[in-house]
Amino acid sequence: MAKRNNLSESAVQAKRFSTAMITPTFIVLAIMTVYPLLFTFVYSFTDYNLLGTMSGSVNATGIKNYTDILTDGYFQQSVWNTVKFTILTVVFEMLVGFIMALFVNSLNKGQKIMRTLLLLPYLLPTVTVALIWRMMLSPNYGIVNQFLESLHIPVYNWFSDIETAFGMLVLIDVWQCAPFVFLLLYAALQSVPQSQYEAARMDGAGPLKILFYITIPNIKKSLALCALLRTIDSFRLFDKVNLLTGGGPANSTSTITQYLYNYGIKTFDFGFGSAGAVVMLIIVLILSSFYIKRAIK
Template sequence: MMGRKKVKGAELQTRRFSAAMITPTVIVLAVMTAYPLIFTLVYSFTDYNLLGALNSAPEVVGAKNYLDLLTDPYFQQSVWNTVKFTVLTVILEMLIGFGLALFVNSLHKGQKVMRTLLLLPYLLPTVTVALIWRMMLSPNYGIVNQVLEALHLPVYNWFSDIHTAFGMLVLIDVWQCAPFVFLLLYAALQAVPQDQYEAARMDGAGRLKILFYVTVPNIKSSLALCALLRTIDSFRLFDKVNLLTGGGPANSTATITQYLYNYGIKTFDFGLGSAGAIVMTVIVLILSSFYIKRAIK
């Protein structure tokens, strides 16, 4: 009996110690996440403007900000551009990253060198990536147009042409972020039991069957996690758009974050900007729910 009491006492002390260590972190996270979310939600129902707030308190306007957003063609175009960009980049990055992970994992030599080389684009700051591509695709001195001219092919003003600007943003994001998917999936492939591959080969399974019946089932949680992370990150695209196109031409590359920047931060209209942030959050949750369900299963 005394031994059991000592064990229970030790377990209780361990739990108390764990709770004491975790509590500060939980409080900080709650303050850093819950307060901004509540603040944004509350002010989305007001006409809060930073300049006007200096003279008078914000007034409650109900759902006016949300109605203004939903009837604004610029916002509708921004939502469509953001969803289209997210779907395209996530699909391409998942396919390319998975392919690269399979390729590097199959190498008998040089895996460390290949890992380093493939991760270089992702390690670069986004501003650096945007400036590199802006120079490469410059209509005046860019190497891409010079090569096209040498081959007697048509050249483009890539970021000012409505037919090419959006595609260039997709290309640049895939080039930079596919290595992130590669890294996570490569780590997942390293954990797949080799005896399953050997058993499949002994049963006469080909490469495709091994891929779909051994490899994919073992890393499906990692695939869902990669897709979820890339969906969230792609949906809040701002820096590349702001640096390369500014949302143009003709709003063809405008995103929700660019809209919030133009009509929330620049104009200090935090009421409308907060409503846009809430709408953006809801859309991200809807898009992410599929991956979360897959990961849970």
């Protein structure tokens, strides 16, 4: 009986200790996450403006902010740009990252060197990446246009031409973020049992059958996780757009975040911006739930 009491007492102490360790983290997360979410949701139903708040006027507007933003043609274009950008970048990053992971995993020598080289673009800050590409694609002194001129090929003002600006953003994002997909999928490939490959080769299976019946089924959850993370990250794209195009030309590269910055943050209209943030959150949650259901299956 005494032994049981000691065990139960130690279990209670362990539970108290774990609760004490978790509580500070929970409080920090609540302050940093829950409060801003509630703040954003509440003020999305008001005309909250930083300049107006200084004079003490914040009025409830009901769903006016939501109706204004959902009927705004610029916002609709920004949503379409964001969805299109997300689809293109996720597809190409998953494809390129998967090919890179298969290639490095197949190497008998030099895997460490190749891993380091392929990860370099992802390790660079986004501002640095944007500035590098802006210099390379400069219409005046960019190396890309100089190379095209040497081949007598017409040159472009890449970030100011409506036909090329969006494609350049997709290219730059794929160049920087495909290594992230490579890293996760390469780690997943390391856990695939070699015995399955050996058994498949003994049965006469070719490279394609091994890929589709052994490799992909073993890493499908990692593929779903990569797609989910890249979808969320691509959907909230802001920095590259703001640094390279500012949403132009003719709103052709404006994303939801860039729209909220231009028409909410810059004008201090936080009520309007909060409504847009809530709409964006709902869209991301819908996309995330789709990926999570696919991953569970």
